[in-house]
Amino acid sequence: MSVFQSLAWQSAWWKEWGEHHGFALIDPPLNQRSGIYIDRYRIRSLIPVQCLQFVGTNYRRLSTPRTEYNCLSSSGDAKAARARLDDMAAFRWTEAVFRDVHAASSETSAIGSWAASNGWSLREVHRDKAYSVQTSKSFEEYLATLGSGTRLKLFNRRKVLAQLGRVALENYWPGQTDRFFELLNGFHEQRWGAPCFNATSLKFHKAFLQAVDEEGGRPDLSVLTVEGIPTSVVYNVVYQSCSYNLQSGYVENFHKKVALGVLHLGFCLEQAFADETVERFDLLAGSGKKTDYKKHLATDEEELVSLMVVRSGFHRALYRAKDAVARRKAARMQRSDRQKTSGLAV
Incomplete structure (x- = not known):
């Protein structure tokens, strides 16, 4: 596990931002396991959202120091992760956002199977790479x-x-x-x-x-x-x-x-x-202003993914519409790029 799951990081984060309006801690952080809270708010004062997420992260409303390598269990075990996810289902929430989790981990697979078994939708909202140097x-x-x-x-x-x-x-x-x-x-x-x-x-x-x-x-x-x-x-x-x-x-x-x-x-x-x-010098995720210097320095890299599980039927419909619009926009841009390339070739 990482420094971001230390009680030092998790407790300091909650102390500074945990009193934010709409925040409710439902599962406190333990050493080497991220805490979980629900953020209740409205989008544009109209659409109610109850977002389940890790302590140290916030989707949409706050910008805070980035908390990486988030995890559901201290062991990284899929069964332990699934048990905790099942416990979270007892609370009222419309969506859950799991930020910066290991993309290739058993916990990420557990999130996907948990969503599928409950008939909820799974969306990828961000993907990044973390870089490190082995110092052995x-x-x-x-x-x-x-x-x-x-x-x-x-x-x-x-x-x-x-x-x-x-x-x-x-x-x-x-x-x-x-x-x-x-x-x-x-x-x-x-x-x-x-x-x-x-x-x-x-x-x-x-x-x-x-x-x-x-x-x-x-x-x-x-x-x-x-x-x-x-x-x-x-x-x-x-x-x-x-x-x-x-x-x-x-x-x-x-x-x-x-x-x-x-x-x-x-x-x-x-x-x-x-x-x-x-044993390791962790450069974390992100890139430089001008060059991707971390990639050039690193001996290892690991993909981090941020996943959203959408529980509410109403919100699933909204996200389907949003994703459809995004796909159409991307397709138009691709056609435009091909036309420009074709014009240059002529």
């Missing part, structure tokens, strides 16, 4: 597996960075946590035009870090400085033999030859390889 071999062996361009950005450009001044790494946990998040938000403001975390998300992350530290995890709020000036930050947490790369930020356009964010990740990866307690 040496860092040098890992570097040798990379493409020359990736290796240059991740490691070889350290020489260029060193020419600019004294390079140092420091973990800002626990004494400089506020300063770390100030730097992270500032770098994101410069790069994306908005801070990485709002006030509520900051409270969540600080509570999570304190709790995960007490739970046996090891926060690594890594700050890379050049001549004492912070230039890049990487937010990692080591939990149960895995280092999770939760966020990062850096000075935009620092040097034309240095990909600062990737170079800093290289230092973090080297530390993970050197740590005998760490």
Whole structure:
């Protein structure tokens, strides 16, 4: 299981967002098992929705830090997952959304068979890939597996960075946590035009870090400085033999030859390889602003899928109509693209 199913993450999330109007916790999180709640609301003030979902996720109404690798049972066992799903059927809900579950897992199969056996519809609402690096071999062996361009950005450009001044790494946990998040938000403001975390998300992350530290995890709020000036930050947490790369930020356009964010990740990866307690460095899901750097760095990848089970007959009809419109729109776009291609060929 992952850091996202730790009591530290689950409890901190519910503490910050659990009081949201319409939320009702029906099955609290246990260690290494996601909690479940129901969100009751209306779409456009008209259509009533009662959405069953994992603690740490919210479909439609809230944007919160992403919670990945969600699971129904601590063992990942299909029978345990099905038993919990059957328990959930006793509650009133119109749809259930299971976000970011392992696509090839027995639990995902259990969700599909559960929906089918009850005559409910199953929809895929999102699919993504999570990337990770196995750290069982040496860092040098890992570097040798990379493409020359990736290796240059991740490691070889350290020489260029060193020419600019004294390079140092420091973990800002626990004494400089506020300063770390100030730097992270500032770098994101410069790069994306908005801070990485709002006030509520900051409270969540600080509570999570304190709790995960007490739970046996090891926060690594890594700050890379050049001549004492912070230039890049990487937010990692080591939990149960895995280092999770939760966020990062850096000075935009620092040097034309240095990909600062990737170079800093290289230092973090080297530390993970050197740590005998760490077996994997998890880059998680998502891609970069300009390039899919995670794919180039990863030794492993895994598909995550988000599934919706629609229980209400009324809502099943609405989604069928919505999906039909989407299919027609996609077909029109494909025909248009073919016509454009045909015109270019002429």
